[in-house]
Amino acid sequence: MSDPRLASLRAALPGLRLLTDPADLEHYGRDWTRRWTPAPLAIALPDRVEDVQGIVRWANDARVAVVPSGGRTGLSGGAVAANGELVVSLERMQRVLGVDPVDRTLTVQAGIPLQRVQDIAREHGLQYPVDFAARGSASIGGTIATNAGGIRVLRYGNTRAWIAGLKLVTGTGELLELGRALIKDSSGYDLRHLVIGAEGTLGIVVEATLSLTEPAPSGQTMLLALPGFEALMAVFALFRARLRLQAFEFLTDVALRHVLAHGGGQPPFAQPAPYYVVTEFDAGPDAEAEVLALFEQGLQDGVIVDGVLATSQAQAAQLWRLREGITESLARYVPYKNDVAVRISAMPAFLAEAQALLAREYPQFEVVWFGHIGDGNLHINILKPDAMTQADFVADCDRVTKLLAELLQRHGGTISAEHGIGLVKKPYLWSTRSPAEIAVMRGIKAVLDPNGIMNPGKLFD
Amino acid sequence: MSDPRLASLRAALPGLRLLTDPADLEHYGRDWTRRWTPAPLAIALPDRVEDVQGIVRWANDARVAVVPSGGRTGLSGGAVAANGELVVSLERMQRVLGVDPVDRTLTVQAGIPLQRVQDIAREHGLQYPVDFAARGSASIGGTIATNAGGIRVLRYGNTRAWIAGLKLVTGTGELLELGRALIKDSSGYDLRHLVIGAEGTLGIVVEATLSLTEPAPSGQTMLLALPGFEALMAVFALFRARLRLQAFEFLTDVALRHVLAHGGGQPPFAQPAPYYVVTEFDAGPDAEAEVLALFEQGLQDGVIVDGVLATSQAQAAQLWRLREGITESLARYVPYKNDVAVRISAMPAFLAEAQALLAREYPQFEVVWFGHIGDGNLHINILKPDAMTQADFVADCDRVTKLLAELLQRHGGTISAEHGIGLVKKPYLWSTRSPAEIAVMRGIKAVLDPNGIMNPGKLFD
Numbered sequence: 001m002s003d004p005r006l007a008s009l010r011a012a013l014p015g016l017r018l019l020t021d022p023a024d025l026e027h028y029g030r031d032w033t034r035r036w037t038p039a040p041l042a043i044a045l046p047d048r049v050e051d052v053q054g055i056v057r058w059a060n061d062a063r064v065a066v067v068p069s070g071g072r073t074g075l076s077g078g079a080v081a082a083n084g085e086l087v088v089s090l091e092r093m094q095r096v097l098g099v100d101p102v103d104r105t106l107t108v109q110a111g112i113p114l115q116r117v118q119d120i121a122r123e124h125g126l127q128y129p130v131d132f133a134a135r136g137s138a139s140i141g142g143t144i145a146t147n148a149g150g151i152r153v154l155r156y157g158n159t160r161a162w163i164a165g166l167k168l169v170t171g172t173g174e175l176l177e178l179g180r181a182l183i184k185d186s187s188g189y190d191l192r193h194l195v196i197g198a199e200g201t202l203g204i205v206v207e208a209t210l211s212l213t214e215p216a217p218s219g220q221t222m223l224l225a226l227p228g229f230e231a232l233m234a235v236f237a238l239f240r241a242r243l244r245l246q247a248f249e250f251l252t253d254v255a256l257r258h259v260l261a262h263g264g265g266q267p268p269f270a271q272p273a274p275y276y277v278v279t280e281f282d283a284g285p286d287a288e289a290e291v292l293a294l295f296e297q298g299l300q301d302g303v304i305v306d307g308v309l310a311t312s313q314a315q316a317a318q319l320w321r322l323r324e325g326i327t328e329s330l331a332r333y334v335p336y337k338n339d340v341a342v343r344i345s346a347m348p349a350f351l352a353e354a355q356a357l358l359a360r361e362y363p364q365f366e367v368v369w370f371g372h373i374g375d376g377n378l379h380i381n382i383l384k385p386d387a388m389t390q391a392d393f394v395a396d397c398d399r400v401t402k403l404l405a406e407l408l409q410r411h412g413g414t415i416s417a418e419h420g421i422g423l424v425k426k427p428y429l430w431s432t433r434s435p436a437e438i439a440v441m442r443g444i445k446a447v448l449d450p451n452g453i454m455n456p457g458k459l460f461d
Numbered sequence: 462m463s464d465p466r467l468a469s470l471r472a473a474l475p476g477l478r479l480l481t482d483p484a485d486l487e488h489y490g491r492d493w494t495r496r497w498t499p500a501p502l503a504i505a506l507p508d509r510v511e512d513v514q515g516i517v518r519w520a521n522d523a524r525v526a527v528v529p530s531g532g533r534t535g536l537s538g539g540a541v542a543a544n545g546e547l548v549v550s551l552e553r554m555q556r557v558l559g560v561d562p563v564d565r566t567l568t569v570q571a572g573i574p575l576q577r578v579q580d581i582a583r584e585h586g587l588q589y590p591v592d593f594a595a596r597g598s599a600s601i602g603g604t605i606a607t608n609a610g611g612i613r614v615l616r617y618g619n620t621r622a623w624i625a626g627l628k629l630v631t632g633t634g635e636l637l638e639l640g641r642a643l644i645k646d647s648s649g650y651d652l653r654h655l656v657i658g659a660e661g662t663l664g665i666v667v668e669a670t671l672s673l674t675e676p677a678p679s680g681q682t683m684l685l686a687l688p689g690f691e692a693l694m695a696v697f698a699l700f701r702a703r704l705r706l707q708a709f710e711f712l713t714d715v716a717l718r719h720v721l722a723h724g725g726g727q728p729p730f731a732q733p734a735p736y737y738v739v740t741e742f743d744a745g746p747d748a749e750a751e752v753l754a755l756f757e758q759g760l761q762d763g764v765i766v767d768g769v770l771a772t773s774q775a776q777a778a779q780l781w782r783l784r785e786g787i788t789e790s791l792a793r794y795v796p797y798k799n800d801v802a803v804r805i806s807a808m809p810a811f812l813a814e815a816q817a818l819l820a821r822e823y824p825q826f827e828v829v830w831f832g833h834i835g836d837g838n839l840h841i842n843i844l845k846p847d848a849m850t851q852a853d854f855v856a857d858c859d860r861v862t863k864l865l866a867e868l869l870q871r872h873g874g875t876i877s878a879e880h881g882i883g884l885v886k887k888p889y890l891w892s893t894r895s896p897a898e899i900a901v902m903r904g905i906k907a908v909l910d911p912n913g914i915m916n917p918g919k920l921f922d
Contacts, residue, residue, distance in 0.1 A: 102698070102806040149645050158645060161622075174897045183836040184619060184802045184878035186608050186658055187886070187893040188920055189902045193621075193654030197647055237563070341645045345563040375644040417645035425648070432648040436635045441650045443908030447901055459649055 005062050006042055009086075013054045017092070019043040028087045031072040031079040032134075033424060034334055035394060040067065040081035047092040049167065049175060049206045055088055056204070056453070057173040065456045068200035070139030071113060074146065075337055076422030078199045078458050085456075088204060090141055097207065099124055105164050105181050107209045110141030117210060126212035129156035133324050141205045147197035149418030151324075154374035155216070155246045158418070160196045165209035168195050171202065171449025181209045194444070199420050200455040202448040219246050219280040220287060221316035224298075224307045225273035229351055231303035232275050236373050238298060242290055244282040249323045251276050251370040258368065259322055262329035268322065269306045277373075278323040280316075326370050326381075334390065335368070335381035336397035337424075340408055341417035344376045350411040351378070357407060358382075361400040377417040398427070405431035421459045429460060466523050467503055470547075474515045478553070480504040489548045492533040492540040493595075494885060495795055496855060501528065501542035508553040510628065510636060510667045516549055517665070517914070518634040526917045529661035531600030532574060535607065536798055537883030539660045539919050546917075549665060551602055558668065560585055566625050566642050568670045571602030578671060587673035590617035594785050602666045608658035610879030612785075615835035616677070616707045619879070621657045626670035629656050632663065632910025642670045655905070660881050661916040663909040680707050680741040681748060682777035685759075685768045686734035690812055692764035693736050697834050699759060703751055705743035710784045712737050712831040719829065720783055723790035729783065730767045738834075739784040741777075787831050787842075795851065796829070796842035797858035798885075801869055802878035805837045811872040812839070818868060819843075822861040838878040841865075859888070866892035882920045890921060 006018065019028070020042045029038025041064060046052050059066045065085040072079045081087045090111030097107040099120065106120060106128065114128075115135040121128040130143060132150030142148070144166060148159045156162075165179035168191075178192035179185070195202055226232055232250055239245060251259075253272050260267060268276075281287060291309065298304030310316035342350045358367050362382060371378040384393040405415050405428040415421075415428040429438065438460060445452070467479065480489070481503045490499025502525060507513045520527045526546040533540045542548045551572030558568040560581065567581060567589065575589075576596040582589040591604060593611030603609070605627065609620045617623075626640035629652075639653035640646070656663055687693055693711055700706060712720075714733050721728060729737075742748060752770065759765030771777035803811045819828050823843060832839040845854040866876050866889040876882075876889040890899065899921060906913070 100804075100806050103804050147647050147651075149647070153645065160651075170897075170901075176895065176898055176901070178898070180873050181804050182802055182873075182875055182878075183805075184610050184614065184833075184838045185875040185893070186610075186879050186881045187875050187877045187890060188882060188899075189659055189663075189905060190608075190621075190654050190657065191898060191901060193651050197649070197651055199649075202650075341643055343561075343564050343642050344644075345561050372645075377645045412641050412643075414643055414646040414648050416648045417643075418647050420647045421649060429648060432646070434637065436631075437637055437639070437652060438649075440631075440637070440652060440908055444650060444905055447904030447908065 003041065005064060008062060009055070009058050012058045013051055016051055016055070017045040019045065028069060028072070028089055029081040031074040031077060033075060033077045033080065036077060036080045036082040036423065038080070038082060039084060040087045041084045043087045043089055045089050045092050049169070052088065052169045052204055052206050053173045053175060055086070056169055056171065059086060059453045060172065060451050063451065063453070065453050067455055068141070068145070068204045070111060070142030070145070071134070071137040073134040073138045074142060074422065075339070075419040076416065076424040078145065078420050078422035078455070079142070080423055083457070090139060090206070093206065096120060103181060104212045105209050106212055107207065108140055109207055110144070110205045111139050114138045114140060114143060121212045124212070125215070127215045128162065128210055128212055129216070130159050130162055133327055140208055140210070144196050144205050144208060145199050146418065146420040149372070149375065149377065151247050151249060151372070153372060154248055160193065162211045163192065163196055163208055164211045166192055166195060166205050167207040168203045168205055171451065171454040179209070197420070199422060199459050201445055201459050203454055216246060217282040217284070220283045220291070221278065221280045221310040221319050222291060222307060223268055223319045223322065224277040224279065225269050225305045226275040226277060226303060227305050228274060230348060232277065232373060233348055234301070234303045235277065235298055238294055239279060239281070240374070242294055243287065245374065246280040246282065247278070248374040249278045249371070250373050251323055251326060252368065254366065255326050255368045255370045256322060258329040259325040263321065263325050268308060271306070273305050276322070278319055323370070326368070330368060330381050330383065333383040335383050336394060337419070338380040338401060338404060339377070339417050339419040340380070340404070340413055340415060341375065341377040342408065342411045342413035344374070346411045346413065347373070347376055350407070350413060353407055354404065357403055358400070361403065375417070401428060408432070423458060426458070426460060464502065466525060469523060470516070470519050473519045474512055477512055477516070478506040480506065489530060489533070489550055490542040492535040492538060494536060494538045494541065497538060497541045497543040497884065499541070499543060500545060501548045502545045504548045504550055506550050506553050510630070513549065513630045513665055513667050514634045514636060516547070517630055517632065520547060520914050521633065521912050524912065524914070526914050528916055529602070529606070529665045531572060531603030531606070532595070532598040534595040534599045535603060535883065536800070536880040537877065537885040539606065539881050539883035539916070540603070541884055544918070551600060551667070554667065557581060564642060565673045566670050567673055568668065569601055570668055571605070571666045572600050575599045575601060575604060582673045585673070586676070588676045589623065589671055589673055590677070591620050591623055594788055601669055601671070605657050605666050605669060606660050607879065607881040610833070610836065610838065612708050612710060612833065614833060615709055621654065623672045624653065624657055624669060625672045627653055627656060627666050628668040629664045629666055632912065632915040640670070658881070660883060660920050662906055662920050664915055677707055678705070678743040678745070681744045681752070682739065682741045682771040682780050683752060683768060684729055684780045684783065685738040685740065686730050686766045687736040687738060687764065688766050689735055691809060693738065693834060694809055695762070695764045696738065696759055699755055700740060700742070701835070703755055704748065706835065707741040707743065708739070709835040710739045710832070711834050712784055712787060713829065715827065716787050716829045716831045717783060719790040720786040724782065724786050729769060732767070734766050737783070739780055784831070787829070791829060791842050791844065794844040796844050797855060798880070799841040799862060799865060800838070800878050800880040801841070801865070801874055801876060802836065802838040803869065803872050803874035805835070807872045807874065808834070808837055811868070811874060814868055815865065818864055819861070822864065836878070862889060869893070884919060887919070887921060
């Protein structure tokens with residue numbers, strides 16, 4: 001606490017909780033990426049909006065960079081503080097500010113975890129449909145910062161679709177109330193959508209009003225084994241045309257074997273197949289007969305080789321675990337993650353080229369594919385061989401990611417589907433956004449954050 | 462064609478079609494508002510993106526203001542050219558650029574009318590669900606500029622929800638390709654959403670990729686007679702809880718009488734009621750029994766006084782005409798239009814105060830209410846007495862709109878739900894957006910349009 005800048009912060013905001021212990025600096029200075037050494041100046045833990053504004057005003061005066069911090073489950077380094085920044089953690093701002101059953105909205109402070117929001121919605125007979133495996137730790141503010149996707153996008157869209165309003169402390173400390181939960185508002189530029197996905201570079205989201213919806217119809221879960229990627233697209237088209245899909249996720253046999261090795265359990269089928277799909281669709285009087293007919297047709301067409309339809313909640317959960325357990329099963333390898341998307345129609349051509357590229361460039365690495373076919377979103381995890389240093393491994397993967405980015409550019413895709421750009425994808429932003437677009441983004445940042453103190457170095461330099 | 466600036470434009474773009482006839486200047490210089498005298502410099506009718514870019518570059522050099530122009534069905538003066546601007550009409554840019562059945566997208570030039578888009582979607586077994594009465598003339602570009610709403614927002618959302626991508630010629634003549642029809646893309650600021658609803662002040666939308674969806678389930682249409690506004694909210698809650706609503710529109714008895722007087726036809730019920738609802742909901746095996754039970758319950762609760770369930774397509778169309786015919790039936794009065802919204806939960810308190818305000822301030826004017834209850838959106842049309850001059854009438858209505866704006870501000874509402882701000886609502890923007898927000902909007906405009914040539918004077922000065 002000897003830094004004179006912190007003394008001035010404490011003088012400006014006497015009640016503010018500040019942490020400077022080395023263990024705290026390390027804990028709050030990094031996210032789920034493990035590539036940078038945390039080195040923040042200090043950690044601020046405000047418990048009210050006015051203090052967040054006060055911190056930002058102080059940071060402008062003191063010219064200290066600010067890193068907004070939620071659950072730090074991000075995978076692109078968007079919440080990393082490695083350069084003497086002040087981390088502003090919202091973990092003390094988790095209050096529920098109101099539930100409105102008529103408007104079907106839930107207003108919360110931005111530090112609240114996603115899972116808590118899902119639970120509150122459920123307690124009111126409603127649903128907050130954004131969902132992904134890190135739900136227990138990820139904060140609502142973080143999901144807004146990255147426009148988080150997840151496993152229900154096929155049915156419900158990304159986080160963007162569920163943010164009825166938000167409050168933003170801008171880079172100058174102004175408080176903007178954006179959206180205000182109006183269903184219709186055609187009164188100038190929609191700054192709310194500008195903030196969603198901005199990765200904390202325009203300000204700090206301190207509150208959000210979330211739209212809730214009716215609970216999903218009860219679903220049936222099925223695991224399918226497929227002979228190849230073309231079959232995956234064919235089965236997706238077949239199922240989408242005849243069932244109300246809630247999810248349609250794929251994984252490769254390599255991914256399945258990691259999940260089974262890590263979590264235990266038997267292979268789901270007697271014979272392994274190169275691809276598996278976990279799909280969930282609306283249950284209903286005709287759904288079971290329909291899906292069995294589709295399954296038979298898939299077998300005859302040679303696009304399905306095996307399958308199992310869950311007959312209980314427990315079995316459905318077991319099938320889902322095969323998909324949701326992947327990230328955890330790979331954690332010990334500190335995988336290098338790509339999170340790319342193309343239009344669904346561009347998927348077959350892109351994937352053929354991408355597979356050839358990775359097979360050629362990574363002959364020595366194990367590559368684990370999985371993702372959200374219905375959204376055009378592929379996750380590619382490259383596993384570090386034990387014998388290789390982390391630095392050499394990342395350098396080699398960065399080299400190949402540049403080639404992948406060129407491929408994505410040719411196919412009109414994106415280098416970040418749902419993780420954000422942060423530090424990790426920043427070198428490849430050119431593949432997804434044109435120089436003119438990036439220039440506009442820089443200009444907009446300068447409007448909301450003229451001194452460039454908000455999460456500098458993330459997204460672009 | 463004697464203006465030397467036009468000579469320079471013609472020299473820069475020799476193939477460009479330019480109109481300067483007084484009749485053309487009048488035709489293209491105004492929209493459905495009839496409050497300003499059209500006085501454009503000329504009308505440009507480009508037929509390709511490069512020419513739109515060329516026009517904008519020329520306009521920067523010549524310091525001539527540009528007014529983007531679609532179907533000019535706008536109600537806020539957003540497409541009015543009354544100050545020597547160059548109108549850039551997209552009416553020669555109506556080409557269909559592609560339909561993708563896998564991505565379920567339709568790519569069009571921005572001048573194409575909404576109805577043509579709806580028809581093309583239908584021909585492919587799909588639906589473009591944005592819909593409103595001016596569908597035959599309104600261009601897709603115009604619907605994007607205002608984030609148009611309409612009669613299906615309750616089920617499908619505003620235009621914003623259906624724009625998978627767009628191409629924008631910015632105020633400097635750069636072409637930006639935004640969104641690119643990716644379902645997931647977390648790669649920096651979403652400039653596409655910034656452009657949607659910007660009323661042509663950031664650039665000209667020249668192409669759009671529209672999301673299509675499955676056709677709506679076949680609907681049943683019902684007309685209800687209600688004893689008061691509280692009943693309207695109660696019936697909405699009752700019906701929303703038990704039926705899958707596609708639309709829930711209301712009108713007052715005054716509105717109904719205008720439609721019948723204008724278009725002919727008999728009153729739908731033996732006794733008039735103060736409010737009517739036209740609602741459409743998914744037909745289905747149980748829907749008819751359900752709606753009759755709801756109707757009985759409404760009668761018993763005293764919130765419904767009469768009703769009719771359409772038993773044929775023709776009857777459904779007849780009931781819909783009672784709602785959709787309002788604007789046309791009022792056209793001869795050149796009504797002063799308010800288009801306001803509040804959160805649904807704020808509706809009863811707001812409406813009580815708004816009705817008292819208008820009754821007090823407009824004792825001599827006929828006021829026609831209708832709108833989209835499920836979206837919190839009320840249309841208030843004030844009819845000019847024949848004996849009053851247009852100028853006096855507008856001045857008096859402007860005075861009351863200021864009071865209405867103050868009321869909206871207190872209830873967290875908006876002065877423009879779906880028509881846009883344009884020239885008409887510009888004096889009241891303060892009621893909906895804070896000074897800090899407006900400052901940010903101005904800053905963003907300066908980034909995309911540094912010389913301020915794009916639709917100047919619209920939205921803000």
